[in-house]
Amino acid sequence: MKTNKLCIMRLSKYKSALYRLKSLGFVRIFSDNLADAVEVTSSQVRKDFSIFDISGNKRGGYKIDELIEKINTILGKDELxxxxxxxxxxxxxxxxxxxxxxxxxxxxxxxxxxxxxxxxxxxxxxxxxxxxxxxxxxxxxxxxxxxxxxxxxxxxxxxxxxxxxxxxxxxxxxxxxxxxxxxxxxxxxxxxxxxxxxxxxxxxxxxxxx
Amino acid sequence: MKTNKLCIMRLSKYKSALYRLKSLGFVRIFSDNLADAVEVTSSQVRKDFSIFDISGNKRGGYKIDELIEKINTILGKDELxxxxxxxxxxxxxxxxxxxxxxxxxxxxxxxxxxxxxxxxxxxxxxxxxxxxxxxxxxxxxxxxxxxxxxxxxxxxxxxxxxxxxxxxxxxxxxxxxxxxxxxxxxxxxxxxxxxxxxxxxxxxxxxxxx
DNA sequence: TAGATTGTTAATCGATTAACAATC
DNA sequence: TAGATTGTTAATCGATTAACAATC
Missing domain, CATH: 3.40.50.720 (NAD(P)-binding Rossmann-like Domain)
Structure with a gap:
């Protein structure tokens, strides 16, 4: 698992963008949308996810709720x-x-x-x-x-x-x-x-x- | 002149280390010392300096006062x-x-x-x-x-x-x-x-x- | 002079991006 | 099925480091 500080920082930013998108009513999201929200490339998004074995659906993108939960777990947010x-x-x-x-x-x-x-x-x-x-x-x-x-x-x-x-x-x-x-x-x-x-x-x- | 955010951040850190070293009584400094103070390599220090045409003395290192002044100018600290x-x-x-x-x-x-x-x-x-x-x-x-x-x-x-x-x-x-x-x-x-x-x-x- | 340090080039390392096969 | 998007590999890009000739 090849991580670095920047990668983890991006994870935090994805998460906060996802909360915002969720509150806007989105349920699923594509790497392209998330890339726009955080100002990175969609390759970057998919690459980051693949590092942590986060997978989506080859045509339906990623489920926002699952994504948030997985990122929270990675970041240790499952406990206070x-x-x-x-x-x-x-x-x-x-x-x-x-x-x-x-x-x-x-x-x-x-x-x-x-x-x-x-x-x-x-x-x-x-x-x-x-x-x-x-x-x-x-x-x-x-x-x-x-x-x-x-x-x-x-x-x-x-x-x-x-x-x-x-x-x-x-x-x-x-x-x-x-x-x-x-x-x-x-x-x-x-x-x-x-x-x-x-x-x-x-x-x-x-x-x-x- | 090839700069980036990290390079400029290092410049700030060199500066603050230099003030500290100066207050300790140092007058001249080698890239090696500064590298230790900021936790980078001495190559990095010399490379950063060369980007901004900051030059030292091939055996006497760098004069702290000159260095501080040059970095301050680069960072726009010559004016309030x-x-x-x-x-x-x-x-x-x-x-x-x-x-x-x-x-x-x-x-x-x-x-x-x-x-x-x-x-x-x-x-x-x-x-x-x-x-x-x-x-x-x-x-x-x-x-x-x-x-x-x-x-x-x-x-x-x-x-x-x-x-x-x-x-x-x-x-x-x-x-x-x-x-x-x-x-x-x-x-x-x-x-x-x-x-x-x-x-x-x-x-x-x-x-x-x- | 001999020794040490700079300044710079080339090599290395790592991160980002492009591209595309797999597949939903 | 056709079209779109993922997941991943290979290419690219950029930053760091090693190495060493120049020289004080």
Whole structure:
């Protein structure tokens, strides 16, 4: 099974397009339609599906419901995913209550910080002292954590998470964190995203200026 | 000049590594060191540099200061980048005050919403009615906008931005928005990022379980 | 000079796409 | 059946890497 990050990202996008198409009343879908919706080729769609042994009907295309279910299974959405957040600044609190996560079966079960002023033990999604993270992670069998602390403390936080047994980290701190064989780290770097956009906009303006 | 998105992203990462190395007291740097810092090969580093005619010294490597300056010029960081935000929910307000942007010479000059309760005309970074966006964009010569509205209104918002003359959009709404020849749209999809992580963590756990 | 590192070319690797036989 | 779409293979494309001559 030859997968890569881009392929899995496309799977997510197919899924979200499928929900939309379903809500529009579609029951079956062809690789061509899905390709249009996600802006890839239909070859790409069929290739991605074949990697995961998703098969359709040689003239009737794919049943949307089956497709959604299969993709959800592949993406591990058949069970509720419990996630913790470390760092309750502005970005951290925004993500704590981000409606898109709940909708996708992803539940932020707790957040952690070192600032006592931020602690909220009795909220539905509590904010707890960072030192309680290891115990919480073990007791609740948490696998995934989101880092929204400043770059300067991100590396320390990762160490704590690793030793607590976290297996996956989504890092928003603007510093390249390294995973190891036991833990996957994905970095989302907002400055880099914006810088990238700025670059291509400048290219656009220059080439149009001619 | 053969560039692509990944190449430009690496440039951003080189830059941030260089600032760190500089603060550590380094003055010169070899492609090997930078490769380690960003987790790529040294061939990759030299190749990326050669694309932009960045040259070093055949035995002394690259001068950090020169390198930073050249990368900043390429990325358009030689001038202040003015950016607007559309959608002042939790995520929008978090990004409005995100310290990483200011640090990088990116200034959020205003935010827009349709909810009158959110308007703040007198703040340093004002929150204005969405209908004032076109005028504001033209008067202040804004090129870049960030979308943090719900998926359902994202497409409408894009239309408004396009006709106002925005050239680049960073979209956080969980829906694939399309650009056109006059406008570059980059999508940051937080659910997709997290789903991706969940997938690879599950793979990790399964393979380790053996 | 000898040694180390760049800059660049050619080789490799991997992902995307085109094409088409199979078949519903 | 005829026509349309899948599933898969082979071709293409593009990005990464290895290797090494040039040279500081």
């Amino acid at each position: 995913q419990k996630v913790v957040i470390i760092g309750v600044g502005k970005l951290g609190s925004a993500l704590m209550h981000y409606p898109g996560f709940e909708k996708e079966g992803i539940k932020i079960v707790a957040a952690f910080d070192i600032d006592a002023l931020k602690f909220k033990h009795k909220e539905k999604t509590p904010v707890l002292p960072l030192e309680e993270l290891p115990e919480f992670v073990r007791k609740n069998n948490i696998k995934i954590g989101i880092i929204t602390v400043p770059a300067t403390s991100a590396q320390q936080v990762v160490e704590i998470m690793l030793s607590a047994g976290i297996k996956g980290v989504l890092n928003f701190a603007p510093i390249q964190l390294r995973g190891n064989d036991d833990c996957q780290i994905n970095n989302v770097n907002l400055e880099v995203e914006l810088e990238n956009l700025i670059y291509f906009v400048n290219v656009l303006i220059k080439t149009k200026g001619k | 980048q003015k950016v607007v935000i559309i959608g002042v929910g939790k995520l929008g307000s978090a990004l409005m005050h995100y310290p990483g942007f200011e640090k990088e010479g990116i200034k959020i000059v205003a935010a827009f919403d349709i909810d009158a309760l959110k308007f703040k005309h007198k703040e340093k970074t004002p929150v204005l009615p969405l209908e004032e966006l076109p005028e504001f964009v033209r008067k202040n010569n804004i090129k870049i906008g960030i979308i943090t509205v719900p998926a359902t209104s994202a497409q409408q918002v894009v239309e408004i931005m396009l006709s106002a003359g925005i050239k680049g959009v960073l979209n956080f709404a969980p829906i694939q928005l399309r650009g056109n020849d006059d406008c570059q749209i980059n999508n940051v999809n937080l659910e997709v990022e997290l789903e991706n992580l969940i997938y690879f963590v599950n793979v990790l756990i399964k393979t380790k379980g053996k």
